[in-house]
Amino acid sequence: MSVTAARDKVEIGRGAGAAPLWQVRVGTPLSRAAAIGALAVVVALVLLPAVASRNLIQDLIFVFTMLALAQLWNVLAGWGGLVSVGQQAFVGLGAYALFAGVVTLGIDPVFTIPLAGLLAAVVAAVLGPLLFRLEGPYFAIGSWVAAEALRLICAQFKTLGGGTGMSISPSDLSQMIGLKSAQALFGLRPAAARDVLIYWIALLLAVAVTLGITAFVRSRMGLALAASRDNAAAARSVGVRTGRIRYLLWIVVAFATGMVGAVVYLQKARISPDAAFSVTDWTAYVIFIVVIGGVRTIEGPMIGVLTLWGLITYLAQYGSLYLVVLGIIAILIMLFMPKGVWGEIERRWGIRLFPTQRVLSRTSCGSDLAKNDLAK
Amino acid sequence: MIGLDTVIEGVLLGGVYALFALGLSLIFGIMRLVNLAHGDLILLAAYLVLSVTTVLGIPLLVATLLVVVVMFVAGFALQRLVLERVLGDDILPPLLVTFGLSIVIQNGLLLVYGADSRRLQAGAFESSSVTLGGGLSIGLAPLTALLTAIVAVALLQLVFYRTSLGRAFRATSDNPQIAQLMGINERSVYAIAVGISLAVSVIAAITFGIRANFDPSIGPARLLYAFEAVIIGGLGSLWGTLVGGIVLGLAQTIGARINPEWQILSGHLAFLAVLMVRPRGLFPSRRP
Amino acid sequence: MTALLNVTALDAFYGDFQALFGIDFELGAGEAVAVIGANGAGKSTLLKSLAGLVRNRPDAVRFAGRPIGDSQAASIVRLGLALVPEGRQLFPSLTVEENLLIGAFGGERTSPWDLSSVYRMFPVLRERRRSSVTELSGGQQQMVAIGRALMSNPSVLLCDEISLGLAPIIVEDIYRMLPRIREHGTGIVVVEQDIARALRSTDRFYCLQEGRVTLTGRPADASQDAIHSAYFGT
Numbered sequence: 001m002s003v004t005a006a007r008d009k010v011e012i013g014r015g016a017g018a019a020p021l022w023q024v025r026v027g028t029p030l031s032r033a034a035a036i037g038a039l040a041v042v043v044a045l046v047l048l049p050a051v052a053s054r055n056l057i058q059d060l061i062f063v064f065t066m067l068a069l070a071q072l073w074n075v076l077a078g079w080g081g082l083v084s085v086g087q088q089a090f091v092g093l094g095a096y097a098l099f100a101g102v103v104t105l106g107i108d109p110v111f112t113i114p115l116a117g118l119l120a121a122v123v124a125a126v127l128g129p130l131l132f133r134l135e136g137p138y139f140a141i142g143s144w145v146a147a148e149a150l151r152l153i154c155a156q157f158k159t160l161g162g163g164t165g166m167s168i169s170p171s172d173l174s175q176m177i178g179l180k181s182a183q184a185l186f187g188l189r190p191a192a193a194r195d196v197l198i199y200w201i202a203l204l205l206a207v208a209v210t211l212g213i214t215a216f217v218r219s220r221m222g223l224a225l226a227a228s229r230d231n232a233a234a235a236r237s238v239g240v241r242t243g244r245i246r247y248l249l250w251i252v253v254a255f256a257t258g259m260v261g262a263v264v265y266l267q268k269a270r271i272s273p274d275a276a277f278s279v280t281d282w283t284a285y286v287i288f289i290v291v292i293g294g295v296r297t298i299e300g301p302m303i304g305v306l307t308l309w310g311l312i313t314y315l316a317q318y319g320s321l322y323l324v325v326l327g328i329i330a331i332l333i334m335l336f337m338p339k340g341v342w343g344e345i346e347r348r349w350g351i352r353l354f355p356t357q358r359v360l361s362r363t364s365c366g367s368d369l370a371k372n373d374l375a376k
Numbered sequence: 377m378i379g380l381d382t383v384i385e386g387v388l389l390g391g392v393y394a395l396f397a398l399g400l401s402l403i404f405g406i407m408r409l410v411n412l413a414h415g416d417l418i419l420l421a422a423y424l425v426l427s428v429t430t431v432l433g434i435p436l437l438v439a440t441l442l443v444v445v446v447m448f449v450a451g452f453a454l455q456r457l458v459l460e461r462v463l464g465d466d467i468l469p470p471l472l473v474t475f476g477l478s479i480v481i482q483n484g485l486l487l488v489y490g491a492d493s494r495r496l497q498a499g500a501f502e503s504s505s506v507t508l509g510g511g512l513s514i515g516l517a518p519l520t521a522l523l524t525a526i527v528a529v530a531l532l533q534l535v536f537y538r539t540s541l542g543r544a545f546r547a548t549s550d551n552p553q554i555a556q557l558m559g560i561n562e563r564s565v566y567a568i569a570v571g572i573s574l575a576v577s578v579i580a581a582i583t584f585g586i587r588a589n590f591d592p593s594i595g596p597a598r599l600l601y602a603f604e605a606v607i608i609g610g611l612g613s614l615w616g617t618l619v620g621g622i623v624l625g626l627a628q629t630i631g632a633r634i635n636p637e638w639q640i641l642s643g644h645l646a647f648l649a650v651l652m653v654r655p656r657g658l659f660p661s662r663r664p
Numbered sequence: 665m666t667a668l669l670n671v672t673a674l675d676a677f678y679g680d681f682q683a684l685f686g687i688d689f690e691l692g693a694g695e696a697v698a699v700i701g702a703n704g705a706g707k708s709t710l711l712k713s714l715a716g717l718v719r720n721r722p723d724a725v726r727f728a729g730r731p732i733g734d735s736q737a738a739s740i741v742r743l744g745l746a747l748v749p750e751g752r753q754l755f756p757s758l759t760v761e762e763n764l765l766i767g768a769f770g771g772e773r774t775s776p777w778d779l780s781s782v783y784r785m786f787p788v789l790r791e792r793r794r795s796s797v798t799e800l801s802g803g804q805q806q807m808v809a810i811g812r813a814l815m816s817n818p819s820v821l822l823c824d825e826i827s828l829g830l831a832p833i834i835v836e837d838i839y840r841m842l843p844r845i846r847e848h849g850t851g852i853v854v855v856e857q858d859i860a861r862a863l864r865s866t867d868r869f870y871c872l873q874e875g876r877v878t879l880t881g882r883p884a885d886a887s888q889d890a891i892h893s894a895y896f897g898t
Contacts, residue, residue: 083467140471141599141603149645323479335461335473540765555766561738
């Protein structure tokens, strides 16, 4: 994890050669400590299958895939202003692409995952120009309609189980790349070894998505997007063209969402249109995670996903009541703590582990120069 | 083959979709709020009418009036207590709050009423039909639904363009701050708008609940149909919304005639097609 | 002295930015007062504070003895204080006549101003009453904006830059109507950048500079130099 200390050096105040130097910083000492901590956590998680139970591994697959989906939705809606309620479209497409690749084409599941992302990206590229014609909030329902249409289309493929769905037989997955080595490494049975392999892929996706998004929101493109969200007219007047950036973001997010969908359904090994395109599972939970943790923060979804995991563990047995409670919590958070748990922590203590804001500060060299300036 | 009966069926179905759409269109037009719980609120109204008629044994017509009042008050309160706090330049908070509300209502209904399909009982009215020439007959209930939709559009049109309240709605929609200078209390105007939206939804719920079974899970689909009717018809035009509902109804019935599995999909595809060729809808408002 | 409108030590803020500093201001019934000053002097902020679009301490603004400094805009107009906003700000979805009617939305008072008396003052508006306001000329739009404010039958009419962007001859037409408004005892505050125009039609003036009153008095008593220096701060 790399946190660049100083990104752009900006010189403010011309004239005297010894003008004070100013720096735009993103990183802080705390964020560098957090980066080291995060690295340690990731290493520990990579090694975890050596000791963890299969249940824990399966739970963590859920945590990692939901974290990836939440980070993706957060960058799309929070930073990009594209409030989609139809991200289940890309989870479902990824899942169906996986089944099509593995069952009908006989491709190795691991290779099918990026192909699944590709399919989701292509569909997003086609749908984008249509949906972008809808004004802000109507884009939300438009994306939902698109997801429903895709669900109904997938239900038409009889070879993929039609409306009732189908399962991948274990034999289709027995040749999966890396399975034998995972089996040998931990002395596991094929099913458990498959979970470990999927666990690593899910972890890789979650880490890659988080790092990628952190880098994106700190980049010039991310800054341009934030500027246009705050004030579209002003951003245009300083030459920020965000249409293209948003379109690209929409496609890249669909690509990653499709891959996550493939990973989720590789583990489930059973698919149906209703489940793969479920608005509750792939969008409501995801939005809940982001709202609880904090929109427009990198840390928020991490807190959110752990909260959801805890709630599911203790409350899922209550069925509908559990969803009522989740919904009410989300509404209360939006009303009384709109920046979420992490937003509140940031506000109270000014802590940022994955800072995305730029801070202007004087360099020590610059202030020395300034002192010399005054001395003259 | 697609016969006249299919077309009639589609047009009549369109009346129900237009009724779904009116409430959604109304509050978007006035306050730029997209209520993602709209479909679930329609379902809530249907269940309230069901309870009032079956548990209290009150006749359907009286029950309707009662629930209209209840839902108007609920809408007013929803705006003043919840939505008002999140309306602003950022579109995210109101979308998330109404999405949360959708989940709460849907699962709340599931808790209270269970997952079984229900239907509103309207006695002989449900099965009566009007016979036309040429062996065609039209169900009285679907016909009433379409007529109700036409009356509802005409009434809303009247309120919007002929009353002081309607002027206040349009003025607030144009510029809320300047509207205040006219003595218009923006908060009350918004709350009344949401109240009317939910009151109209009760009418939608009844016309729908008489002709089809419903269960708690189908709210979001009602939202999508409502939305499709609004976009197909063109934003900001109430008569356009009626036509949008009819186009959607036709697309669905014609699709279903070709292959029963294609009913809903045909509606979605018709919507996407309109978005492709006429992104501002068939009858966009003349407003600048 | 009990004026109709009394402003004492008014400080106005936009967030952290202070726009007005200790303004004292008053207006009697039927009086016309000009507020002049350069761009950014705080003229519009003063009017917005009076109309309730910028909130203050309750007793910073008193209207007929009643503290209204923190009242909402919607209730202030009901008390009888109407603003013709800068840039006219008509409602584009409403016709000319509807724009006038909406002016009477909160009003219990119905005389002397109603549709027919406004049309008598601006006959051209009667001809165009079914038109959309976006089809009107700038001068006609300004007439609608003034008519709309009059429809609430205010005791005080606040006019923010009513000459902005209009041809001089149209400006004269509009200013010629001010005496007819004052006839009914309505006090008028005009905010203008065109000093000469404003001073010709008013009894007294206030000159603002950087949020403070730098000169006040009767137009006849103030020398050009005094006004110039109060205006530019030289």
